[in-house]
Amino acid sequence: MSLKANFIQAKKASQILAQASTKQKNLVLKILAQELKKQTKEILKANQQDLLAGKKIGLNEAFLDRLELNKNRINGIIESVQQVQKLSDPVNQVLEKRILYNGLKLKKVSVPFGVIGVIYESRPNVTIDVAILCLKSGNACLLKGGPEANYSNQALTKIIQTALRKAKLPVPAVQSLNPEKKTVAELLQAKQFVDLIIPRGGPGLIKFVEENSKIPFLAAGAGICHIFVDDSADLKNAVEIVFNAKCQRPSVCNAIECVIVHEKIAGKFLPLMEQKLLEKTTELLADKKSLKFLKTGALAQAKDFDTEFLDYKMAVKTVQDYQEAIEFINQHGTKHSESILSKNKKHIQAFLRQVDSAAVYANSSTRFTDGFEFGLGAEIGISTSKFHARGPMALKELTTYKYVIEGKGQIRN
Amino acid sequence: MSLKANFIQAKKASQILAQASTKQKNLVLKILAQELKKQTKEILKANQQDLLAGKKIGLNEAFLDRLELNKNRINGIIESVQQVQKLSDPVNQVLEKRILYNGLKLKKVSVPFGVIGVIYESRPNVTIDVAILCLKSGNACLLKGGPEANYSNQALTKIIQTALRKAKLPVPAVQSLNPEKKTVAELLQAKQFVDLIIPRGGPGLIKFVEENSKIPFLAAGAGICHIFVDDSADLKNAVEIVFNAKCQRPSVCNAIECVIVHEKIAGKFLPLMEQKLLEKTTELLADKKSLKFLKTGALAQAKDFDTEFLDYKMAVKTVQDYQEAIEFINQHGTKHSESILSKNKKHIQAFLRQVDSAAVYANSSTRFTDGFEFGLGAEIGISTSKFHARGPMALKELTTYKYVIEGKGQIRN
Numbered sequence: 001m002s003l004k005a006n007f008i009q010a011k012k013a014s015q016i017l018a019q020a021s022t023k024q025k026n027l028v029l030k031i032l033a034q035e036l037k038k039q040t041k042e043i044l045k046a047n048q049q050d051l052l053a054g055k056k057i058g059l060n061e062a063f064l065d066r067l068e069l070n071k072n073r074i075n076g077i078i079e080s081v082q083q084v085q086k087l088s089d090p091v092n093q094v095l096e097k098r099i100l101y102n103g104l105k106l107k108k109v110s111v112p113f114g115v116i117g118v119i120y121e122s123r124p125n126v127t128i129d130v131a132i133l134c135l136k137s138g139n140a141c142l143l144k145g146g147p148e149a150n151y152s153n154q155a156l157t158k159i160i161q162t163a164l165r166k167a168k169l170p171v172p173a174v175q176s177l178n179p180e181k182k183t184v185a186e187l188l189q190a191k192q193f194v195d196l197i198i199p200r201g202g203p204g205l206i207k208f209v210e211e212n213s214k215i216p217f218l219a220a221g222a223g224i225c226h227i228f229v230d231d232s233a234d235l236k237n238a239v240e241i242v243f244n245a246k247c248q249r250p251s252v253c254n255a256i257e258c259v260i261v262h263e264k265i266a267g268k269f270l271p272l273m274e275q276k277l278l279e280k281t282t283e284l285l286a287d288k289k290s291l292k293f294l295k296t297g298a299l300a301q302a303k304d305f306d307t308e309f310l311d312y313k314m315a316v317k318t319v320q321d322y323q324e325a326i327e328f329i330n331q332h333g334t335k336h337s338e339s340i341l342s343k344n345k346k347h348i349q350a351f352l353r354q355v356d357s358a359a360v361y362a363n364s365s366t367r368f369t370d371g372f373e374f375g376l377g378a379e380i381g382i383s384t385s386k387f388h389a390r391g392p393m394a395l396k397e398l399t400t401y402k403y404v405i406e407g408k409g410q411i412r413n
Numbered sequence: 414m415s416l417k418a419n420f421i422q423a424k425k426a427s428q429i430l431a432q433a434s435t436k437q438k439n440l441v442l443k444i445l446a447q448e449l450k451k452q453t454k455e456i457l458k459a460n461q462q463d464l465l466a467g468k469k470i471g472l473n474e475a476f477l478d479r480l481e482l483n484k485n486r487i488n489g490i491i492e493s494v495q496q497v498q499k500l501s502d503p504v505n506q507v508l509e510k511r512i513l514y515n516g517l518k519l520k521k522v523s524v525p526f527g528v529i530g531v532i533y534e535s536r537p538n539v540t541i542d543v544a545i546l547c548l549k550s551g552n553a554c555l556l557k558g559g560p561e562a563n564y565s566n567q568a569l570t571k572i573i574q575t576a577l578r579k580a581k582l583p584v585p586a587v588q589s590l591n592p593e594k595k596t597v598a599e600l601l602q603a604k605q606f607v608d609l610i611i612p613r614g615g616p617g618l619i620k621f622v623e624e625n626s627k628i629p630f631l632a633a634g635a636g637i638c639h640i641f642v643d644d645s646a647d648l649k650n651a652v653e654i655v656f657n658a659k660c661q662r663p664s665v666c667n668a669i670e671c672v673i674v675h676e677k678i679a680g681k682f683l684p685l686m687e688q689k690l691l692e693k694t695t696e697l698l699a700d701k702k703s704l705k706f707l708k709t710g711a712l713a714q715a716k717d718f719d720t721e722f723l724d725y726k727m728a729v730k731t732v733q734d735y736q737e738a739i740e741f742i743n744q745h746g747t748k749h750s751e752s753i754l755s756k757n758k759k760h761i762q763a764f765l766r767q768v769d770s771a772a773v774y775a776n777s778s779t780r781f782t783d784g785f786e787f788g789l790g791a792e793i794g795i796s797t798s799k800f801h802a803r804g805p806m807a808l809k810e811l812t813t814y815k816y817v818i819e820g821k822g823q824i825r826n
Contacts (some may be wrong), residue, residue: 363609364821386671406775406777407777409776411778411780
């Protein structure tokens with residue numbers, strides 16, 4: 001069956017949702033939280049079906065862990081619904097206003113995109129995360145989750161639709177699409193109905209979207225993040241920051257993949273750093289200059305400086321000065337998050353201004369690049385693009401704007 | 414010869430330009446205005462070469478008119494350079510700032526994109542317009558003008574580069590690329606060096622960019638703009654507004670292509686409107702309901718409601734109510750500019766909120782959708798996309814942002 005019927009219904013629903021009051025949008029979130037609590041059993045039952053099927057086809061432990069829901073995790077989901085309910089409405093904000101020379105009253109007002117198509121991995125919690133951010137920002141959404149989470153996603157979507165019905169909002173405002181792969185290709189062509197695509201997933205998905213989408217998209221790209229330890233850095237503190245940025249949660253995009261060290265302190269810093277990182281048996285892939293100060297390191301190959309390891313593994317490079325570090329980052333980074341550890345104000349300012357990344361830090365771990373940590377109250381992903389949205393994306397990033405102009409019969413001379 | 418050398422030089426220049434002070438950027442514009450005045454003769458000489466060659470290959474009058482420079486037009490160009498010099502610097506603006514719970518100081522700061530590739534028609538004035546907006550917003554630019562204006566563009570680019578040299582800014586910050594067609598294809602692939610593409614031109618160019626660009630782009634799409642005359646409209650005023658929106662300058666994108674009339678006033682309004690529009694012998698293509706009130710109209714075909722005439726030609730449609738008008742516009746418009754003429758506040762509010770266009774007007778001509786009219790001080794085009802920029806694009810739209818975070822050794826728990 002073609003998806004066109006879904007697309008048409010979503011477009012219609014989006015037009016009603018765009019006009020919904022903040023009260024109405026908060027009401028649907030309130031009801032959703034209640035329904036998730038009430039129907040926890042049904043959700044867990046559906047999730048069990050996914051888990052059983054997943055075990056049968058031999059999904060690995062990490063995959064099954066991401067797929068699994070339990071009471072605790074559902075409570076976490078309910079909390080996030082309540083949090084988004086509390087956030088302020090990003091729609092209908094007057095961003096600018098002025099009266100033109102001819103008396104026209106001009107306002108630049110935030111508005112929803114319309115219909116957002118989201119393609120994501122087999123994590124059922126994402127179904128709710130995405131739906132609530134879209135609803136709060138007045139957007140209808142078409143959800144294409146991973147096929148391994150299909151039973152869970154169907155159950156959750158049904159609950160969202162119950163909440164929509166009870167809040168007197170259009171039910172097709174949130175729809176789960178057939179999780180087959182060909183759905184993605186069809187969705188990316190539906191320019192007439194879909195206003196924005198958000199792909200969440202590995203480099204394969206992002207590449208497919210880049211090459212095939214007829215619709216603008218907000219992609220969360222890979223994070224090859226760097227920390228540069230300058231010669232004036234407090235080395236003890238630097239060890240703690242590097243350890244945190246690499247090892248506190250190596251599987252996330254804001255963890256670092258490479259440390260760059262000023263040659264003046266390499267001999268002193270690298271052994272200290274290695275000692276600490278060995279607590280987590282972190283593998284070090286170092287350039288020649290660095291390698292001589294490491295006991296356990298291996299010689300890095302060129303590709304190691306362009307790899308997102310997402311693991312207890314890190315590239316190490318020694319440079320002559322901060323200027324070489326900045327150039328190296330701009331060449332090898334993915335424009336995500338980078339940090340300088342230094343006491344030199346000039347070096348810090350140069351780094352913060354010249355490094356071309358979404359988030360640039362001085363004297364801090366890179367692990368804070370995150371919608372919640374940044375105080376945005378939510379997150380739908382982290383953009384490494386410079387277009388429309390950069391860094392953590394939340395409610396505001398799901399809106400666009402229009403100009404509203406009121407006159408008294410003005411014509412142009 | 415490959416363009417890679419140009420791309421690499423532009424990228425390097427962009428990194429220096431991004432750090433340039435407002436004073437330095439204004440200085441280059443000041444010198445540019447002086448040089449344009451000083452070298453007017455040389456510009457006119459180069460332009461004569463283009464005009465001669467154009468006449469030889471049989472370019473039509475309108476084309477030659479757009480291609481032509483004269484003293485007056487050069488004075489106009491100089492004025493626009495001086496105006497952009499006076500505009501405030503869009504870069505390094507703190508858009509948001511807060512101190513996070515852990516003491517991290519977070520700022521969201523506007524920054525240039527980097528390198529902007531602009532593809533445009535054979536109008537030499539655009540070379541200067543684009544270059545000055547890019548320079549003021551701290552972006553390097555690669556200019557791919559129409560081949561028919563090549564002598565003029567080379568002369569103008571040389572003058573811009575003289576100004577860059579005198580202002581001690583990197584000369585390759587503004588470069589004219591080989592005007593061959595294959596340059597476009599190569600430019601659209603240069604993802605590593607170019608951050609943003611701006612295509613200006615006909616639907617053929619826009620489609621080529623949509624289908625081939627590996628780089629985000631800001632396209633100025635077609636304008637199929639509408640005016641809806643509600644039953645409560647002041648009909649005399651409505652006639653003036655429709656006449657202005659259609660006939661004051663029919664070749665521009667914010668001129669209307671279709672008037673929609675409430676059936677209650679169609680019999681009274683359409684003859685008045687026709688009488689006025691005949692002053693410019695405007696051709697009317699009307700649906701059945703409207704046609705009976707018109708003396709000179711022809712029956713519209715379906716495609717007439719989806720055509721950007723850019724001429725003294727207009728589609729006419731009669732509807733039952735404002736709701737039908739809104740739906741019709743959302744289906745047949747190009748999300749550019751639409752206006753409702755009405756005294757009914759409810760209808761006006763519904764129209765302004767529900768019409769999904771970059772600029773929505775009440776009781777005004779649509780001809781004001783323009784960066785200068787909107788008070789942006791400049792314009793590089795009008796976006797009909799919803800992504801990144803909507804409506805008139807000026808300096809602000811040529812910037813993106815980054816998060817700058819300063820800490821004292823913070824790590825994430």
